[in-house]
Amino acid sequence: LNINAYGNSYFTEWKIEESCLGSKNVQIPSTMNDKFEDLTAIVNKKITKDTPKNYDKIIVEDKISKENPTLSEVLKVPLRWHSTNLEVFQYSISRNEMYPENDKNIELVLKDLATLPIEWIEQREGGTQIKMIMHFPREISALFKPKRMERVDVVHPNHFYFDELERHNAEIAAFHLDKVLGFRRAIPHVGRVVNIMDELYPLVDDDMVKTFYESPSGNKCFHGKCEIYCDSYHPVCGNPNVIEGSFAAWLPSHENATRDSWRHPWRRSYCKRRTAYWERDSQYCDKIRNAPPYNSGRRLLDLMDMAVFDFLMGNQDRHHYEMFRALGDQAFTIHLDNGRGFGRPYVDDFSILTPLTQCCLIRASTLKTLLKYHNGSKKLSDALRQSMKNDPIAPLLAESHYEALDRRNVLILEAIRNCLKNN
Ligand SMILES: Nc1ncnc2c1ncn2[C@@H]1O[C@H](COP(=O)(O)OP(=O)(O)OP(=O)(O)O)[C@@H](O)[C@H]1O
Numbered sequence: 182l183n184i185n186a187y188g189n190s191y192f193t194e195w196k197i198e199e200s201c202l203g204s205k206n207v208q209i210p211s212t213m214n215d216k217f218e219d220l221t222a223i224v225n226k227k228i229t230k231d232t233p234k235n236y237d238k239i240i241v242e243d244k245i246s247k248e249n250p251t252l253s254e255v256l257k258v259p260l261r262w263h264s265t266n267l268e269v270f271q272y273s274i275s276r277n278e279m280y281p282e283n284d285k286n287i288e289l290v291l292k293d294l295a296t297l298p299i300e301w302i303e304q305r306e307g308g309t310q311i312k313m314i315m316h317f318p319r320e321i322s323a324l325f326k327p328k329r330m331e332r333v334d335v336v337h338p339n340h341f342y343f344d345e346l347e348r349h350n351a352e353i354a355a356f357h358l359d360k361v362l363g364f365r366r367a368i369p370h371v372g373r374v375v376n377i378m379d380e381l382y383p384l385v386d387d388d389m390v391k392t393f394y395e396s397p398s399g400n401k402c403f404h405g406k407c408e409i410y411c412d413s414y415h416p417v418c419g420n421p422n423v424i425e426g427s428f429a430a431w432l433p434s435h436e437n438a439t440r441d442s443w444r445h446p447w448r449r450s451y452c453k454r455r456t457a458y459w460e461r462d463s464q465y466c467d468k469i470r471n472a473p474p475y476n477s478g479r480r481l482l483d484l485m486d487m488a489v490f491d492f493l494m495g496n497q498d499r500h501h502y503e504m505f506r507a508l509g510d511q512a513f514t515i516h517l518d519n520g521r522g523f524g525r526p527y528v529d530d531f532s533i534l535t536p537l538t539q540c541c542l543i544r545a546s547t548l549k550t551l552l553k554y555h556n557g558s559k560k561l562s563d564a565l566r567q568s569m570k571n572d573p574i575a576p577l578l579a580e581s582h583y584e585a586l587d588r589r590n591v592l593i594l595e596a597i598r599n600c601l602k603n604n
């Protein structure tokens with residue numbers, strides 16, 4: 182137990198060595214070493230008489246718009262020689278993706294967020310948990326979520342998905358996971374260590390200043406102001422003066438770059454005594470897939486990808502998703518707000534995969550990526566580890582989460598195979 186270092190008494194009882202926590206209960210799938218040749222044949226278009234009949238209704242080709250305008254083009258905001266790296270990122274967001282494959286600019290943006298001096302800080306109102314907008318020179322900004330949990334902390338067994346504090350490292354790891362899966366729909370995030378007294382305290386507003394204090398064990402703490410978890414029972418504390426956090430690249434604030442928020446059809450009830458529609462109706466997908474906006478274009482396929490993404494990291498907290506209005510109704514769905522992922526490495530929660538198992542639907546390209554990682558020498562866990570290794574606060578995840586990723590990858594492949602089998 183490490184009470185003095187973090188002073189977060191509420192969670193101290195869960196700072197137990199990982200090896201003690203439920204690892205024995207994990208079921209290793211019997212197909213862990215299966216090559217899934219049946220699925221591989223389908224994604225490689227090797228169709229034979231043995232291929233299940235409706236395979237092309239289950240594993241479908243991409244429905245991604247060929248035209249791929251950027252926000253710069255749509256909003257007529259030209260990029261200039263003096264644009265900041267962040268602006269280049271913001272206005273290069275396109276209908277199909279948050280940033281292009283192999284984009285070198287994202288690295289520059291993340292370097293800026295990780296190193297530029299913080300000039301002023303705003304508390305972001307709304308939401309249940311503390312977050313701050315960090316402002317750097319030249320109107321560069323980031324959304325900051327401070328560390329609340331240790332890497333090895335697992336979700337409290339008596340907490341619901343809506344009760345847990347968010348994890349800064351999950352936000353960063355989710356950005357990398359989204360990237361190595363080839364989605365490129367998450368907001369770029371980087372880790373940074375900040376000094377509470379030198380870099381935060383002098384820069385926050387008067388209201389916020391009053392929430393800073395020194396804890397009984399001499400750590401510098403604050404709790405900010407927000408709807409639920411902003412009191413001295415849920416402090417954000419340094420060790421003793423410094424604290425890690427996640428820095429998210431700020432999305433464009435241009436008046437015409439607004440994002441619409443959509444209710445996720447497979448949203449949980451957010452109530453401890455009620456189930457959601459989809460939990461009571463096994464035909465729920467038929468209702469969703471036959472009505473706009475899910476009956477055409479890429480939207481339903483995007484939700485399937487989101488289910489894959491969330492199942493891999495164990496994120497149950499997908500209540501809404503956002504899209505850039507200016508990019509049209511065939512724009513990608515943003516993988517935003519991932520702070521409740523990576524909390525239960527020893528529980529594979531199939532309910533997160535419900536959109537996929539109820540609809541029996543997946544993009545061929547997504548399946549191809551999952552098969553590539555499963556059968557190749559570079560596993561999904563290896564790719565993620567490699568992608569995150571240079572983050573300033575690496576290592577970002579406890580080991581058990583890497584094992585979970587490769588295991589859950591197999592479980593998704595099994596789910597697809599079951600769909601084909603049950604037609
Ligand atoms: N990088 C960003 N740039 C600009 N706005 C952002 C960024 N990230 C998130 N937001 C906005 O801030 C709001 C809160 O973000 P987020 O959902 O990550 O926080 P949260 O604490 O989980 O909120 P809630 O408690 O409401 O779920 C969202 O509506 C989102 O549109």
Ligand SMILES: [Mn+2]
Pocket residue numbers: 498518
């Ligand atoms: Mn949230």
